[in-house]
Amino acid sequence: MPDFGAVPVPVDKIGKRYAPVTYAVGREKVREYAHSVGETEPLYLDLGAARAAGYADLLAPPMFVVVYASAPFIAALFDPELEIDFARLVHGAQEFHWEQPVVAGDEVTTTLTVKQISERAGLRFYTFETVSVNDCGATTCSGTWSTIVRGVQ
Amino acid sequence: MAAPLREGDAIELRVTPDPYVTVRYAGASGDFNPIHIDEQFALQVGLPGRILHGLWSMAQVARATTEAAGDPTALRSLSVQFRGMGRIGEEVVVRGEVSSVADGVATAKLEATQGGTRLIRNAVAELRVS
Numbered sequence: 001m002p003d004f005g006a007v008p009v010p011v012d013k014i015g016k017r018y019a020p021v022t023y024a025v026g027r028e029k030v031r032e033y034a035h036s037v038g039e040t041e042p043l044y045l046d047l048g049a050a051r052a053a054g055y056a057d058l059l060a061p062p063m064f065v066v067v068y069a070s071a072p073f074i075a076a077l078f079d080p081e082l083e084i085d086f087a088r089l090v091h092g093a094q095e096f097h098w099e100q101p102v103v104a105g106d107e108v109t110t111t112l113t114v115k116q117i118s119e120r121a122g123l124r125f126y127t128f129e130t131v132s133v134n135d136c137g138a139t140t141c142s143g144t145w146s147t148i149v150r151g152v153q
Numbered sequence: 154m155a156a157p158l159r160e161g162d163a164i165e166l167r168v169t170p171d172p173y174v175t176v177r178y179a180g181a182s183g184d185f186n187p188i189h190i191d192e193q194f195a196l197q198v199g200l201p202g203r204i205l206h207g208l209w210s211m212a213q214v215a216r217a218t219t220e221a222a223g224d225p226t227a228l229r230s231l232s233v234q235f236r237g238m239g240r241i242g243e244e245v246v247v248r249g250e251v252s253s254v255a256d257g258v259a260t261a262k263l264e265a266t267q268g269g270t271r272l273i274r275n276a277v278a279e280l281r282v283s
Contacts, residue, residue, distance in 0.1 A: 029181075036181035037212040038168055041225045062219070062228045063212040066182055091207050095232035144232075 009119050013081055016114045021075075023068035027104035030058045033067055050103070057104035065096055065141045069130045072112035073145050076128055082114070084126065085149055092125070093146040100138045107135050115144070124149040157282045158222055158251050158259040166217035166247040170205055175241065178209045205239030210265050210272045217247040218261055218278040227280040229258065237270035245272065257282055 027047070034044040042049035043059040050058050060067075077084055102108060109132065116127040130143040175189040184206055187194040195203045211233050219225050239245065249263025259280045265273040 032177075033181040036174070036177040037209060037216065039216060041219070043225050059225060061212070061215070061225065062231070063208070063215045066184075066208050066212075070183060091235050093232070093234045094208070094211060095230070097230045098228060101226055 009117055009124065010081065010083055011117055013114050014117055016081070018072050018076055018079075018112045020109045020111045021071045022107055022109045023071070025060060025064075025068065025102055025104050025106045025108060027058050029067065030060045030064065030104050033064050034061055037061070037063065055101075055103050060102040060104070062096070062098050062141075064102060065098075065132065065143060068102070068108045069110040069132050069141065069143055072110055072130065073128060076112055076114065077147070082117070082126065084147075085151075088150045090148045090150065091145075092148040093144075095144040095146075097142050098140070099142075100134055100140045102134065102140050106140075108132050108140055119151075122151050124151055156223075158254060158261070158280060160251055160254050160259075162221070162251040164217050164221040164247070164249040164251070164261055164263060166213060166220065167244055168213055168247075169244045170209075170239070170241050172241055174209070175203055175205060178206050182206065182208065184208070200238065201240065203241055205241065205245075205272070207235040207239075207272075210235075210239055210245065211276075213245060214247050214249075214263055214265055214273055214276050214278070217249065217263065218280055221261075222259070222280045222282070224281075227282070229279040229281055231276065231278045233273045233276040235272070236274050237267070237272055239267055239270075239272045243267050249276065249278075254282060 112130045115129045118125050126147045128145040132140045179185045245267050247265045251261045253260045259282045261278045263276040
């Protein structure tokens with residue numbers, strides 16, 4: 001087992017911000033994602049229904065945020081400066097706040113920040129925050145990604 | 154459109170993940186961690202077999218709430234805690250209740266279980282009601 005006691009918590013990395021990542025939302029990607037989670041909502045799947053409801057293209061389900069906002073999260077998990085042992089990593093909790101809807105054709109840019117790093121009872125906690133904005137600069141969704149790395153008991 | 158959510162309304166969704174659900178979700182989400190898609194790898198690292206993606210289970214909680222609201226844009230926020238590992242082929246049950254409705258926002262508390270295992274606990278969803 002790794003002994004975190006020998007390695008100080010890299011608290012100086014709290015506040016570290018990663019380069020923004022832009023994701024272009026594709027119509028078929030929205031359909032593929034919707035099908036993969038069992039969605040049957042016509043606004044996610046039927047272009048005619050989406051347009052009739054006033055959307056320019058297919059509406060993305062709220063949890064589609066994981067498709068456009070995960071890349072910077074994964075990048076941070078592999079950042080050597082954070083000293084995360086990926087094999088001992090567990091996704092502990094997740095929170096999203098949605099603002100503007102996302103539709104196919106949008107380009108969404110996500111910026112990730114290290115919000116908290118702490119250690120308790122042999123566990124190290126890393127919390128990340130993402131903010132995603134669309135082409136118009138409006139926030140589509142902000143997320144809090146909480147991970148746990150198991151260490152000494 | 155469904156009737157507006159009211160305090161005390163029950164929310165329930167049942168879904169049985171078929172053998173390829175994790176493969177489709179890996180492709181759709183980009184999360185190709187082998188513990189979800191490679192049976193041999195999962196067994197080698199001490200798991201009972203391939204396990205469900207936690208964010209797939211969270212998506213079931215999200216879907217339960219938007220279907221109950223009858224509005225795919227109603228969801229304002231969702232927070233969850235991940236717990237037990239989800240297995241393939243066994244029914245996942247999302248259950249919850251609208252705990253309050255105030256200022257145009259319904260708050261629901263939910264969990265997702267599979268047999269005796271809680272996959273997601275302490276889920277809180279806020280939904281816009283008009």
